[in-house]
Amino acid sequence: MNKESNPYTVRKRLDEAVLWPDRAPKLGGMDIELTERCNLNCIHCYINQPAGDREIQAGEMDTDRVKTVLKEAADLGCLSVRFTGGEPLIRPDFTELYLFARQLGLRIILFTNATLITPDLAEILARTPPLEKIEITVFGMSPESYRAVTGRPDAYSTTMRGINLLLEKQVPFIVKGVLLPANEKDVPAFESWAATLPWMDEPPDYAMFLDLRARRDSVEKNCGIRQLRYSPEEGMRFLLRRPEYHRTEMIRFCKKFLSGPTDRLFPCGAGKGVCVDAYGRAQLCLTLRHPDTVYDLKNNSLDTMFLKFTPEIRKMVARNPDYLKRCARCFLKGFCEQCPAKSWMEHGTLDTPVEYLCDVTHKQARNIGLLNENERAWDVTDWKARINSLE
Amino acid sequence: MDPSNTLDSAFAPSENVVAREIEGEIIIVPLVAGMGDTDDELFTLNETGRAIWQKLDGRRSLRQVIEELATEYEAAEGEIEADVIGIIEELSRRKMVSPK
Ligand code: SF4
Numbered sequence: 001m002n003k004e005s006n007p008y009t010v011r012k013r014l015d016e017a018v019l020w021p022d023r024a025p026k027l028g029g030m031d032i033e034l035t036e037r038c039n040l041n042c043i044h045c046y047i048n049q050p051a052g053d054r055e056i057q058a059g060e061m062d063t064d065r066v067k068t069v070l071k072e073a074a075d076l077g078c079l080s081v082r083f084t085g086g087e088p089l090i091r092p093d094f095t096e097l098y099l100f101a102r103q104l105g106l107r108i109i110l111f112t113n114a115t116l117i118t119p120d121l122a123e124i125l126a127r128t129p130p131l132e133k134i135e136i137t138v139f140g141m142s143p144e145s146y147r148a149v150t151g152r153p154d155a156y157s158t159t160m161r162g163i164n165l166l167l168e169k170q171v172p173f174i175v176k177g178v179l180l181p182a183n184e185k186d187v188p189a190f191e192s193w194a195a196t197l198p199w200m201d202e203p204p205d206y207a208m209f210l211d212l213r214a215r216r217d218s219v220e221k222n223c224g225i226r227q228l229r230y231s232p233e234e235g236m237r238f239l240l241r242r243p244e245y246h247r248t249e250m251i252r253f254c255k256k257f258l259s260g261p262t263d264r265l266f267p268c269g270a271g272k273g274v275c276v277d278a279y280g281r282a283q284l285c286l287t288l289r290h291p292d293t294v295y296d297l298k299n300n301s302l303d304t305m306f307l308k309f310t311p312e313i314r315k316m317v318a319r320n321p322d323y324l325k326r327c328a329r330c331f332l333k334g335f336c337e338q339c340p341a342k343s344w345m346e347h348g349t350l351d352t353p354v355e356y357l358c359d360v361t362h363k364q365a366r367n368i369g370l371l372n373e374n375e376r377a378w379d380v381t382d383w384k385a386r387i388n389s390l391e
Numbered sequence: 392m393d394p395s396n397t398l399d400s401a402f403a404p405s406e407n408v409v410a411r412e413i414e415g416e417i418i419i420v421p422l423v424a425g426m427g428d429t430d431d432e433l434f435t436l437n438e439t440g441r442a443i444w445q446k447l448d449g450r451r452s453l454r455q456v457i458e459e460l461a462t463e464y465e466a467a468e469g470e471i472e473a474d475v476i477g478i479i480e481e482l483s484r485r486k487m488v489s490p491k
């Protein structure tokens with residue numbers, strides 16, 4: 001692994017398996033939602049609350065509380081923390097929290113809409129770099145698209161201003177898109193522009209099979225999100241505009257992550273890291289907010305969560321007969337976005353199959369030849385051979 | 392770097408870095424730009440580097456560090472001195488330690 005001629009310092013790949021071949025740190029990584037509030041109001045958003053809502057703000061972790069959580073995470077060996085939201089930059093103490101985390105030796109992945117990046121913040125990010133690329137979601141390539149998606153006519157110019165400040169200061173970032181009827185016409189312009197950005201090694205990723213509201217807090221908004229969703233056929237058409245890239249990525253994923261049927265609810269990596277919500281409650285992953293799976297950190301520590309709570313949750317098995325008949329027998333589970341978090345968002349349960357995601361998964365699996373037309377994934381027994389023969 | 396002067400100086404991790412010990416690995420995390428950090432790699436110390444680094448507290452002179460290590464590892468001071476000077480040169484070049 002030593003890539004340099006220096007005898008004492010060793011540059012190593014940031015990979016747990018390389019750094020700790022025998023034992024990993026207790027906490028692999030942490031997401032922290034600094035707030036659910038946001039200065040934009042995107043039509044597809046699964047989480048946002050109004051920027052000026054004082055009541056919500058009053059319930060959020062205060063500066064000291066966030067610092068305590070960050071300190072605990074660092075003590076548990078966490079290397080990287082993702083600052084997300086809502087819009088994390090909306091917090092007046094963002095800079096203080098950022099610098100505190102960096103002083104602890106944490107690497108920071110900042111998720112932002114970029115509208116609130118100021119010259120001062122760009123300077124701070126240049127001087128004390130996050131060590132991970134900032135991730136910016138771009139909602140279109142014109143003021144009109146931004147107005148249609150975010151509800152804010154000035155959001156396009158403020159986003160571009162923020163991005164230009166980072167470019168000027170050479171602060172590394174990548175951009176991501178969200179595919180919506182209101183901005184799909186911008187895709188070619190977005191991708192050509194993204195290709196000119198210095199840190200975009202690959203084409204941008206898109207959110208496209210949209211999540212419903214994570215807190216199940218608005219029937220009306222969920223209705224809107226459902227209407228914005230692309231059908232599995234439309235989604236496939238979009239993904240297949242780069243057929244080779246899509247196929248290679250899919251095959252790589254399937255070979256790495258498909259591990260066969262199980263009735264366990266969490267065969268995934270949920271619980272290796274942790275996600276702390278804006279109010280100081282810890283979740284096994286970013287979207288898993290079912291009350292039975294949430295651990296309040298007010299009177300508890302992350303350490304006890306890992307010792308007592310997480311292992312119990314990870315043992316949970318499905319009970320829903322429909323799930324047992326299908327998902328528990330399905331070899332595509334690692335690939336399907338159906339999981340307890342999605343079941344919670346769609347149905348308020350942990351083990352109800354989500355038809356939309358089931359359709360999307362079947363469509364994608366058929367496309368790479370893992371399933372025949374009309375075949376259902378839970379009826380397949382020779383799945384190992386099928387995965388091995390993918391090329 | 393003049394070794395005879397250097398040996399009387401005490402060194403400590405610079406303010407440009409934070410050193411973290413995670414599961415036995417000492418990881419040196421840069422706090423400022425331009426220290427050769429990338430988003431998929433990080434700096435750690437090898438075993439010799441770690442033994443020396445742990446004694447760089449800004450109080451002990453390098454001479455003291457060498458004496459202590461020679462006793463602890465039952466090794467010749469000359470050998471240890473070469474390592475101590477080597478690591479100080481390397482880490483100084485990387486701006487990871489500074490004299491106190
Ligand atoms: S910018 Fe992000 S958090 Fe804010 S409303 Fe849009 S999608 Fe939601």
Ligand code: SF4
Binds near residue numbers: 358
């Ligand atoms: S593809 Fe269908 S059956 Fe398989 S895990 Fe997803 S929802 Fe369940």
